[in-house]
Amino acid sequence: MSNLSFSELEKQYVQFQKNICGKIGESVISEYASTLEKDIYYPLNDLVLKTGRGTTQIDQVIVSKFGIFVVEVKNINGLIRGNINQPKWICQPFNRKPYQFYNPLHQNVLHARTIKRLLDISQKKLISMIVFIGGVFDSAPDNIISSDNYLSYIRSYNNRLITDEEVKAFVKIIIDNQLSPKDHQEYISQINKKLASGEIVPKCPRCNKKMIRRIAKQGPRKGKPFWGCSSFPSCRGTVNIKTEEEKVKEEIQAFFRLFDI
Ligand SMILES: [Zn+2]
Structure with missing residues (x-):
């Protein structure tokens, strides 16, 4: 793999993801959901x-008279440790080094909040659930x-x-508000363009003032x-801008972790 050029690697990765990644995990769960009673559950x-700050991807929402299920699917192999409060959990794969991943309960809070705002409903009507495909827990949180x-x-609800x-109204609102993959790509590239042109700028994580795009003159990120x-x-707050290359490398790493290969 190390002999491949970056663009070749990227191409292979995208193809890989299309071929394999799309078929497992989320699609397993969408298959399961299709066996639920059709006149009760709308997966x-x-x-x-869209969220207040950008966009969010939700693996599954099931609208039903018993509540609205907001589902995050995790496809992980290994022994998993973590509790509700920890920001990161640890996975110990069966034959590789342990690694950390973001607490999916926290991730799903944003998803549930997005649905809550969109439908203008109370928290009581929302059920946040994380479904693990593979993965073994020491002791799984609720x-x-x-x-x-x-x-x-x-069905227990x-x-x-x-x-x-x-x-019916909720299903329609969600469908009407979802971005197609093409729209989503366009939306992200619009935001990237605006960031690059300085039309929108992030706020400083330390003092909340506007930030300015600069180039690192020294250190490991020199030239970036x-x-x-x-x-x-007077304030030394910074935010790194990930290059496209760094983003794809990260995705590739995450991808290989997913399959434990
Ligand atoms: Zn600052």
Whole structure:
């Protein structure tokens, strides 16, 4: 793999992802969901929705009279340790080094909040659930479900919370507000253009003032762009700007971790 040029690697990665990644994980769960009672549960898979700060991708939302399930799917192999409060969890694969990943419960809070705002509903009507395909827990926190228990967990909610009219209206609102993959790409490239042209600038993580795009003059990121605080040198807040190459490399690493290969 090391002999490949960067663009070749990127091409292979994209192809790989299309061929394999798309077929497992989320699609397993969408298959399962298709066996739920059709007049009660309305599964919507792989949604991209606008949030206050950008966009978010949600693996699955199931609208039903018993509540709205917001589902995050994790395809991980190994022994997993983590609790509700820890920002990062640890996975110990069976034959490789352990690694950390973001607490999926925290990730799903943003997803649930996006749905809550979009539908203008109370928290009570939302059920956040994380489904693990593979992966073994020492002791799993609540609403962490293995894929074997996915259907029974959903069916265990049986108090009516939402009227039939609302169910229909909610499905329509979500469908109307989702971005197609093409729209999503366009939206991201628009944001990137605006960032590059200085039309929009991030705020300093330390003092909340505007930031200025600069080029690192020294250090390991020499020659690479970053955001620096406009009140430098009194504030030294910075935000790195990831190059396209760095982004793809990270994705490739995450991808290989996913399959434990
Ligand atoms: Zn600052």
